[in-house]
Amino acid sequence: MEFEQTEKQLTETDLKNFEKTLQINLPDDFKKHYLTYNGGYPPYEYINKRNTTCLYYQWF
Numbered sequence: 001m002e003f004e005q006t007e008k009q010l011t012e013t014d015l016k017n018f019e020k021t022l023q024i025n026l027p028d029d030f031k032k033h034y035l036t037y038n039g040g041y042p043p044y045e046y047i048n049k050r051n052t053t054c055l056y057y058q059w060f
Contacts, residue, residue, distance in 0.1 A: 007038040 015031050 002043070003037045004041060004043055010034055010038045 012035070015026065015034065019026055
């Protein structure tokens with residue numbers, strides 16, 4: 001499955017700086033997703049077939 005509306009490729013350094021700034025530790029699976037896709041969401045057709053609701057947050 002391809003994700004839509006992804007952003008520029010992130011680096012490990014980007015994520016480490018983000019964690020440091022917010023003083024948090026992100027889960028490894030979350031970091032892996034963002035390093036691979038940098039956000040985005042599954043296509044509507046995929047979500048609609050699963051009859052689920054998709055919520056997402058966008059950082060500015």
